[in-house]
Amino acid sequence: MNIFKLVAKNLLRRKGRFVFTLLGITIGMASFVALLSLGGSMRGEVTRQADALGANLIITPKNWCAYDQISILTGNSLPESLQYSVLAEVSAIPGITAVPYLTQTTAVQNRPVSVIGIYPAEMLEFNDWRVREGNYFSSRDVRVLVLGSGIANSFNLNVGDTLTIRGENFPVAAILEENGNNDDTAMYLPLSVVQEIFDVGEYISYIGAKVENIAETESYIAAILDVVNVSVTTDRQLLSTVLSMLGSINVALQLIAGVSLVAAAFGIINTMMTAISERRREIGILRAIGGKSGAIFKIFLLESGLYGFLGGILGVAVGYVVSIFAGPMIAESGMGDLLKGAAPEASINAPIIFAAIFLSVAISVLSGFYPAWKAAKLTPAEAMSYE
Amino acid sequence: MSDTIIRIENLVKIYGKNAAKTHALKGVSIEIPRGSFSCVVGPSGHGKSTLLQLIGGLDKPTDGSVLICDADISKMSDNKLSELRAEKIGFVFQFFNLLHNLTAMENIQTAMMFGKIPQKDHRAKAEKLLALVGLSDKANAKPSELSGGQQQRVSIARALANDPDILLMDEPTGNLDSESENEVLNHIFEIHKSGKTIVIVTHNTELAHRADLLFVIKDGILIQKEGLS
Numbered sequence: 360m361n362i363f364k365l366v367a368k369n370l371l372r373r374k375g376r377f378v379f380t381l382l383g384i385t386i387g388m389a390s391f392v393a394l395l396s397l398g399g400s401m402r403g404e405v406t407r408q409a410d411a412l413g414a415n416l417i418i419t420p421k422n423w424c425a426y427d428q429i430s431i432l433t434g435n436s437l438p439e440s441l442q443y444s445v446l447a448e449v450s451a452i453p454g455i456t457a458v459p460y461l462t463q464t465t466a467v468q469n470r471p472v473s474v475i476g477i478y479p480a481e482m483l484e485f486n487d488w489r490v491r492e493g494n495y496f497s498s499r500d501v502r503v504l505v506l507g508s509g510i511a512n513s514f515n516l517n518v519g520d521t522l523t524i525r526g527e528n529f530p531v532a533a534i535l536e537e538n539g540n541n542d543d544t545a546m547y548l549p550l551s552v553v554q555e556i557f558d559v560g561e562y563i564s565y566i567g568a569k570v571e572n573i574a575e576t577e578s579y580i581a582a583i584l585d586v587v588n589v590s591v592t593t594d595r596q597l598l599s600t601v602l603s604m605l606g607s608i609n610v611a612l613q614l615i616a617g618v619s620l621v622a623a624a625f626g627i628i629n630t631m632m633t634a635i636s637e638r639r640r641e642i643g644i645l646r647a648i649g650g651k652s653g654a655i656f657k658i659f660l661l662e663s664g665l666y667g668f669l670g671g672i673l674g675v676a677v678g679y680v681v682s683i684f685a686g687p688m689i690a691e692s693g694m695g696d697l698l699k700g701a702a703p704e705a706s707i708n709a710p711i712i713f714a715a716i717f718l719s720v721a722i723s724v725l726s727g728f729y730p731a732w733k734a735a736k737l738t739p740a741e742a743m744s745y746e
Numbered sequence: 747m748s749d750t751i752i753r754i755e756n757l758v759k760i761y762g763k764n765a766a767k768t769h770a771l772k773g774v775s776i777e778i779p780r781g782s783f784s785c786v787v788g789p790s791g792h793g794k795s796t797l798l799q800l801i802g803g804l805d806k807p808t809d810g811s812v813l814i815c816d817a818d819i820s821k822m823s824d825n826k827l828s829e830l831r832a833e834k835i836g837f838v839f840q841f842f843n844l845l846h847n848l849t850a851m852e853n854i855q856t857a858m859m860f861g862k863i864p865q866k867d868h869r870a871k872a873e874k875l876l877a878l879v880g881l882s883d884k885a886n887a888k889p890s891e892l893s894g895g896q897q898q899r900v901s902i903a904r905a906l907a908n909d910p911d912i913l914l915m916d917e918p919t920g921n922l923d924s925e926s927e928n929e930v931l932n933h934i935f936e937i938h939k940s941g942k943t944i945v946i947v948t949h950n951t952e953l954a955h956r957a958d959l960l961f962v963i964k965d966g967i968l969i970q971k972e973g974l975s
Contacts, residue, residue, distance in 0.1 A: 360855030360870060364847075372847040386759035644843045647804055648904065649832025649860030651825050738824075743843075 362654070366661045369634075380630040381670050387623035388674020388719045391616040396682040396707045398609035402602060415573060417592045418449060418457070418566040418583065430462070431597065437564035439557075442574030446566055447703040448586045454571035455579055458485045459563040461553045462545075465524045467514050468548055473545040474524060476553025476563070477507075485569065486542060493518035499549050503532035509543035522546075523558040558713035578718075599652070620718075623670070624726040627663050635659065642734055643742025656735035663727020664720055671719030678715070679707050751911060751943050752778040752801060755812035759796050759966075770796040770845050772966040773810065780911070782929050784973075785957035786947045793966040794946065794947040795916050799804060801945065802914045805826040814912070832860040836905030840917040842897040844889040850876060850900045851885040854907050861908030861920040875903035879933050895926025902933055906942075913937065919953070 370377050417431055420440045430437050438462055449457045461476035479496030482488065495505060506516060511534045514523070520531045529548070537543055554560065570579045580591045592600075635642070642655055759771040761838055770793045779783050786794045790852045797803060799805045800812055803819045819830060831837075845851050853871040863871060876882050879899035889897050898918060918934065919927040938944050946953065954960055959973035 360848075360852050360859060361865065363858065364852075365859075366851075368847050395896060568854070616803065640843070641845060644845065645856070646828065646862075647802070647837050647843070649855040649908065651828040652858070654828075654860065681887055738805070740799055743804065 362658060362661065365495055366658055366665060369638075369658070370559055370662055370665060373634075376630060376633075380626050381673070382625035384620075384666055384719060384723060385668030385673040387616070387620040387675060388491075388671055388715055389677035390619050392675050392707070392711065392715050393680025393681040393685060393717070394609070394612045394616050395711055396678065397685060398605075398612070399711075400682075401605055401609075405630070406602070415570050415576060415585070415593065416455075416568040416579065417597055418445070418568060419590050419592065420565075421588060421590045423590060429586070431460075431565060437513055439463075439512075439559040439562040441563050441565060443554075443561040443563055445587050445589060446563065449566055449568060449583055452582045452586065454575075454581070455568050456485065457566050457568040457581070458482055459550055460565050460567060461550055461557075461559065461562070462564045463553060463557045463559075465522075467510070467516075467522060467546075471516075472510060475545050476550035476554065477547050479547075482547070485567065486538070487588055488538065489536040491534045491536045493531070495533045496549060498548075500528060500551050501532075501549060502552055503548075504529045505533045505535060505547045506531055507535055507543040507545050507547075508537040510546055510700065513697040515543075524548075525671050527556060555576055576707060591622075620722055624722050626724040627666055628730060630666075631659060631663050631727050632733070634662070635730050635734045639737065639742050642737055643739050645743075646737075646739035646742060652735040654733045655737075659731035659734045660724060660727050663731070664724045665735075666727075667723025668716065669719040670723070671716035674719060675707070675712050675715050749780050750777045750781040750814060752776070752945070753813040753816075754797075754801070755798070755811050755813070755861050757800060757812065758808045759800060759805070760808045761792070763958070769966050771800070771807075774963070774968045775810075776961060776968065776971075778943065780943055780957050781941050782943055782958045783956070784943075784945045784959040784961065785954040785960075786945065786961045787949065787951075787954050788963040788969075789951075794963050797877060797963065798914050798916050798945065798947050801912075802837060803830055804837075807873070829862070832857075833908055836907070836910040836913045838898070838901050838905050838913065838915040838918045840920040842889070842894075842901045842921075844897055844900055846889050849886045849888055850881060850892065850903075853889075853900055854904045857904045857907035863908060871907070872903075875906055877898075878906070878936075879903045880929075893926065894922050895919070895929050898922060898930050899933060902930070902937070906937065910942070912943045912945070915944065917947055917949065919948070919950060934949060 406632060418441070419427065422440075437460075443459070446457055446459050449455060458478055458481050459476070463474050463476070464471050465474045466472065483495060496503065504522060510516065512711060516531055516534075518531050518534060521528045522531065523529075535542065550563065550672060553561070570576055576593060580593075583589065583591050645655060646652075754776040757771050757774045758769075758788065761770055763769045773796060774793075785956065786797060788794050796805070800807050801814075803812075807820050811818050813819070814830065814834060819827060822830065825939070845856060848856060851869075851872050854875055855868045858868045858871065873882070876885055879902055881896060881899055881903070883897060883902075884892060892900065902918070904913060915934070919930050922930060927950075934944065934946075946957070948954060957973065960971070961968055962970035
C-alpha cells in the first residue's frame with residue numbers, strides 16, 4: 360500500500376462522481392486544445408495564402424477598411440472603387456509590374472463563387488499560372504471562362520461546359536493547374552468582360568504589383584503615392600493585419616475555452632469539498648493511526664491533481680479529434696472565408712500536448728488546494744467525532 | 747512492569763465555552779506501568795473515552811499533562827503527536843473504524859504507511875498480523891464482507907501494524923455478540939502476553955476483573971483505583 364494506490368482507490372470509490380468531474384475538466388481542456396490547434400493551423404494557412412499572393416504591393420483605394428484588405432487574401436467580392444486609369448499611371452513607374460483585379464461574385468450551383476476580371480496574358484506571367492487542360496484566353500476581350508482547379512473539382516466542371524453569369528452563357532475554355540492558394544477557388548474572365556457584364560464602368564477593385572528590387576520597396580511606394588492618391592500596402596503588412604485579426608478571434612475563443620476551464624475547476628472544488636465532508640471520519644481514522652496533517656493534505660491534493668492529469672490527457676485526445684472534424688465545418692462557415700481554398704487542419708504538437716496537460720494539472724491542483732487544506736487542518740478529535 | 751509508561755497528572759478537559767462548558771475530566775491523575783493491562787470503567791458520558799483520547803494525543807487537555815515514556819505529549823506539536831501515534835500507540839475503536847474501500851490487508855498496510863517499517867516489508871508483516879488474529883483467509887475481504895468480530899480483529903491487527911508499545915482500546919467488544927466478544931478478548935489477552943501495555947475502556951465487568959489495574963471514573967473524577975499498587 361502506498362499513497363498513490365490509496366488516492367486511486369479513493370477516486371474510484373464513487374465512480375459516477377469521478378466520471379462526471381473528469382468529464383468537466385476533459386471538456387474544458389478539449390475545447391482549449393481544439394481552439395489552440397485550429398488557431399495555429401488557421402494562422403499557418405493565412406500565412407501560406409499571403410506567401411502565395413504573388414504581389415509585393417497591393418494598391419487599393421484610400422478608404423478601404425481591414426475587411427476589404429482581408430478579402431484580397433480570401434478572394435471575396437470587393438468594391439469596384441479604384442479608377443482604371445490608376446493602373447496605367449502605376450505601370451508607368453519604372454521597376455513596377457502591375458496587374459488589375461476586379462473581383463465580383465456570381466453563383467454556381469447556388470453557391471457563391473468569385474469571378475475575377477484580369478489581364479489574361481499579364482496575369483499568367485504575374486502568378487506563374489500553368490494550364491491543366493484546354494486553351495487559355497487568346498485575347499483581352501474573348502468571352503470565355505478560365506477556372507481555378509478547386510472550382511473545377513468542387514463543381515465537377517470540365518472544359519466545354521457552360522456557366523451562366525449575369526444571364527450570359529460562358530463556355531469553360533481552360534482549367535488551371537492547382538496553385539495552392541486562392542487562385543484555385545476563383546474563375547476568371549478578361550477584365551473588360553467583367554466590367555461590362557457587372558456594369559461597373561471604368562473601375563477595378565485593386566492592383567497587385569511586383570517590384571524589381573524588393574530592398575527598395577519603400578521607394579516604390581513613395582513613387583506610387585507621388586503620382587496617384589491611393590493606399591499602398593505591402594504583402595507583409597497585409598499578412599500582419601489579417602494575423603492580428605485572427606489573433607483577436609483566437610484570443611476571444613480561448614477566453615471562452617477559459618470559462619469552461621474555470622467551470623471545470625469549480626467542479627473539482629465542489630467534488631473535493633463533498634468528498635471531505637463525506638470522508639471526515641475517515642480523515643480522523645488516518646490521523647488516529649499516525650497520518651500527519653501533511654499526509655492528509657497530500658492525499659487530497661493528489662486526488663484533485665489526478666483529475667487534472669487524466670482530464671488533461673483525455674482533453675488533448677478529444678480536442679484533437681474535435682479539431683479534425685471542426686476544420687471542414689469552419690471552412691464551410693463565414694470564418695472559412697479567411698481560409699478559402701483549404702480547411703484548417705488539426706495541428707497539434709508536443710508543446711501543445713505538454714502545455715495542455717500541465718495547465719490541466721495546475722488548474723486541478725489549485726482547485727484542490729483549499730479543500731485539501733480544509734481536510735488537513737481537521738484535528739483527529741474533530742474528525743473522529745463526526746457521524 | 748516496573749517503569750511507568752503512561753503518567754497522567756491532574757488532567758482537565760473542558761469542552762465548549764461560556765454557558766455551554768462541559769467538564770469532561772476534572773483533575774485525573776494516573777500512572778500506568780509498562781506491560782500492564784489496565785481497564786477504565788464507569789458510566790457512559792463520564793469521561794472514560796475523553797481520557798483515552800487524551801492519552802492517545804487525539805485531543806489536547808485543557809490543563810494538566812500526559813506523559814508517554816516521560817515525554818509530555820500535551821505540549822507536542824501536531825506533527826510530533828502524529829509520529830507518536832504512528833510509532834508508539836495503536837488504537838482500537840468500538841465501531842472498528844476501518845476504511846471501507848480497502849481490504850483487510852490494505853487497512854493494515856495503510857497504518858504502516860505512517861510508521862517506520864520499510865515498504866518492502868509491509869505485505870509480509872500484514873500477513874503475519876492477519877495470521878495472529880486468525881484472519882489469513884480474509885486478507886482480500888473488504889470490511890462489508892466481514893462480521894463484526896472479524897472487523898474488530900482486523901482493527902486490532904491494524905493497531906499492531908507499527909509494533910506500538912501501547913494499545914488503547916475504546917470498548918473493543920461493545921458492538922459484538924458474545925461469541926465474537928470472546929474471540930476478540932482471547933486475541934487481546936494473547937497480545938498482552940507479548941508485552942504490550944494495554945488500556946481498555948470497557949463496560950465488561952468480567953474483562954475489568956481480569957485487569958492488572960482498574961480505574962473507575964465518574965463525573966470526570968477518578969473515584970477508585972484497584973490493582974498493582
